[in-house]
Amino acid sequence: PQQIVLASRPQGEVSVDNFRLEPLSLPQMADGQVLVRAEYLSLDPYMRGRMDDRKSYAPPVAIGAAMEGESVGEIIDSRHPDWPVGTVVTARTGWRSHAAVVADGLRRLDPAAAPVTTALGVLGMPGFTAYAGLKEIGKPTHGETLVVAAASGPVGSLVGQLARRAGARSIGIAGGAEKCRALIEQFGFDVALDHQAPNLAEALAAACPDGIDVYFENVGGAVLDAVLPLLNRFARVPVCGLIAQYSGASTDGPDRMPGLMRDILTKSLTVRGFINYDLAQLYPVFLQEVGDGVRDGSIRYREDIVDGLEAAPAAFIGLLKGRNFGKLLVRL
Numbered sequence: 016p017q018q019i020v021l022a023s024r025p026q027g028e029v030s031v032d033n034f035r036l037e038p039l040s041l042p043q044m045a046d047g048q049v050l051v052r053a054e055y056l057s058l059d060p061y062m063r064g065r066m067d068d069r070k071s072y073a074p075p076v077a078i079g080a081a082m083e084g085e086s087v088g089e090i091i092d093s094r095h096p097d098w099p100v101g102t103v104v105t106a107r108t109g110w111r112s113h114a115a116v117v118a119d120g121l122r123r124l125d126p127a128a129a130p131v132t133t134a135l136g137v138l139g140m141p142g143f144t145a146y147a148g149l150k151e152i153g154k155p156t157h158g159e160t161l162v163v164a165a166a167s168g169p170v171g172s173l174v175g176q177l178a179r180r181a182g183a184r185s186i187g188i189a190g191g192a193e194k195c196r197a198l199i200e201q202f203g204f205d206v207a208l209d210h211q212a213p214n215l216a217e218a219l220a221a222a223c224p225d226g227i228d229v230y231f232e233n234v235g236g237a238v239l240d241a242v243l244p245l246l247n248r249f250a251r252v253p254v255c256g257l258i259a260q261y262s263g264a265s266t267d268g269p270d271r272m273p274g275l276m277r278d279i280l281t282k283s284l285t286v287r288g289f290i291n292y293d294l295a296q297l298y299p300v301f302l303q304e305v306g307d308g309v310r311d312g313s314i315r316y317r318e319d320i321v322d323g324l325e326a327a328p329a330a331f332i333g334l335l336k337g338r339n340f341g342k343l344l345v346r347l
């Protein structure tokens with residue numbers, strides 16, 4: 016048995032020196048636990064975040080502790096009646112060959128239903144991420160244009176396929192000619208763009224003559240810069256990942272964008288612009304609800320009334336400077 020621990024925190028790019036391979040003594044089992052022998056360990060971009068000692072949605076891995084991660088493996092010892100030896104499961108083993116884990120967090124796999132490795136990819140956390148981000152936020156519909164980068168990975172490749180299923184045009188962005196070929200041939204994207212080629216912004220604009228309706232954000236950085244001018248009214252941007260800035264992009268420099276995107280992602284912020292008339296369907300309910308409040312005095316209002324049309328220009332200028340106090344009106 017062995018494990019890989021976090022030996023040191025990276026300064027910028029991760030190096031192999033940040034990790035250490037160690038022998039592992041088989042853990043003592045408690046009631047309710049099972050011992051899993053890992054067969055496949057999933058490596059995922061979020062692990063980069065766990066290596067930094069900074070506030071995020073999950074605490075960092077401690078120095079000297081095993082790296083976190085999910086595996087597919089087999090139960091080889093059990094202290095739980097529902098989870099017999101021989102069961103194939105996914106488990107949060109960390110980067111370890113063996114782990115004693117509580118049975119609560121396990122998912123039982125049927126090797127006959129799908130290759131077990133899919134439980135860590137298309138039928139696991141990354142696949143669910145693509146599905147949930149589209150269902151809840153992206154909502155691509157017929158005739159719309161969707162853009163996603165890291166498009167050959169487990170998240171992006173499913174995003175593209177689900178977008179096509181919904182009748183949208185899908186534009187995938189990936190690094191290099193080979194990945195771009197796979198986007199078309201294997202994953203059925205309508206267009207594949209190489210972000211390593213020069214002029215991504217121009218290529219993207221040419222590929223999106225009707226603009227972009229859904230941008231599934233996986234990377235940030237230069238791809239986001241290329242996307243921004245092309246976003247249509249009412250476009251949706253599920254902010255899923257920002258891999259271009261995981262290793263060092265300053266989040267507190269004069270450029271506020273990386274920090275803003277990081278906050279949107281890690282705090283699940285909803286940031287949505289609106290113009291009142293776009294929500295006109297709410298008008299009748301508004302009049303009822305707030306009107307009742309004004310009539311019974313539970314909702315208050317304040318007015319600032321100036322006299323004579325000739326007073327309008329100065330009053331308006333005052334409004335821009337804060338000299339009005341309440342709803343500014345001109346009595347004619």
Ligand code: NDP
Nearest residue numbers: 060144165168169170171189190233234255256257258259
């Ligand atoms: P991938 O297997 O796609 O691997 C990451 C890929 O990102 C790389 O292969 C590379 O592909 C691309 N990439 C790296 N740096 C850059 C860059 N500077 N510009 C453009 N592309 C870059 O990863 P996943 O499918 O597992 O994850 C994709 C994204 O989804 C990540 O940002 C991840 O953090 C996020 N994620 C978020 C989750 C959530 O719950 N919010 C859950 C799971 C994943 P290429 O060569 O094509 O550039």
